[in-house]
Amino acid sequence: MSEFTAMLKNEFRDLPAQIRQRFQDERRAEIEFACSEERENNIACAATAMLEAGLSPAKVQQMLQKHWDLRRSEADRFIAWSQEQLASPVN
DSSP: OOHHHHHHHHHHTTHHHHHHHHHHHHHHHHHHHHHHHHHHHHHHHHHHHHHHTTOOHHHHHHHHHHHHOOOHHHHHHHHHHHHHHHHSTTO
16 A cells, blocks of 8 residues: 555545534534524513513513523513514504
8 A cells, every 4th residue: 555545544534423523513503503593482472472461571571580591681682572573563
């Protein structure tokens, strides 16, 4: 076996494992993104439902922070979005 062939063989011996790891990493990132999107959707639905039920924005903020472990700014962002949705005439 020539030195060049041995070098190529050595260089590419881990290629299947690297390809498999890359594929797994990409799938894991896709799943994490989908979970994050679904979590945000659920929080938005919860905020909208609470506002629609007549809770004050302060109480909704408190509930989001307690049950979804959000920072105040995150809760406020969901509340603002929900208020916009409830105010839009498309509902």
